[in-house]
Amino acid sequence: MKKKSFLIISSLIILFFCSFKHNLKFIQINTAKAPIITTNHFKTTLKEGDVINCRKISDLGVIMFFDEQMKKQEIFQIELHRYGNKEDILVAYKSFIPSGKEFQKKYSKSDSLKLKLLTPEDQFNTSDFQINTLLFKTSNVVNDMVCTLKDKKHYNFYLVVKGYYKTGKKNNFGDDLYDTGKELSLRSITFKNWENKTQ
Numbered sequence: 671m672k673k674k675s676f677l678i679i680s681s682l683i684i685l686f687f688c689s690f691k692h693n694l695k696f697i698q699i700n701t702a703k704a705p706i707i708t709t710n711h712f713k714t715t716l717k718e719g720d721v722i723n724c725r726k727i728s729d730l731g732v733i734m735f736f737d738e739q740m741k742k743q744e745i746f747q748i749e750l751h752r753y754g755n756k757e758d759i760l761v762a763y764k765s766f767i768p769s770g771k772e773f774q775k776k777y778s779k780s781d782s783l784k785l786k787l788l789t790p791e792d793q794f795n796t797s798d799f800q801i802n803t804l805l806f807k808t809s810n811v812v813n814d815m816v817c818t819l820k821d822k823k824h825y826n827f828y829l830v831v832k833g834y835y836k837t838g839k840k841n842n843f844g845d846d847l848y849d850t851g852k853e854l855s856l857r858s859i860t861f862k863n864w865e866n867k868t869q
Contacts, residue, residue, distance in 0.1 A: 724817035730788035743833035
């Protein structure tokens with residue numbers, strides 16, 4: 671009886687560790703490093719919860735990391751999300767098509783990339799990110815979406831890399847439609863915009 675109980679317990683322990691190892695491997699494969707948010711021309715790294723005062727910082731940069739999982743997607747993009755009050759919306763993004771000539775030439779052998787998110791106000795929209803014009807039709811400048819929102823509310827932001835595949839359907843203009851996407855990286859730290867009229 672004791673021998674049988676010992677064998678059952680041993681088998682359960684082995685199964686647990688095998689399952690844990692498999693799940694850990696799955697997590698490592700599907701979660702690349704989180705994007706790093708910086709200021710002072712990539713010299714200063716932001717910390718969780720930092721508040722961005724757009725009138726005082728010189729810039730806001732992002733270091734994103736590539737991995738093999740991203741390069742297998744039909745399309746992937748690094749996305750700036752705004753969240754709070756039960757919303758989580760895509761504000762701006764930069765897309766990559768791994769099979770495209772530009773990606774193969776510029777990024778296929780890279781493991782990271784530096785991108786400009788916010789730029790000084792005297793420079794004309796030199797951000798590497800594009801605004802989500804489906805939701806934000808009044809401006810195509812990323813600084814406007816983060817720094818000078820019309821309702822002057824305090825918002826939280828984070829960045830994440832997401833991958834997308836074609837659904838096989840097209841929109842009214844004949845463009846391919848993509849699925850809702852899957853997060854390929856860990857999420858960055860959360861930062862807050864400088865307008866905070868609620869406190």
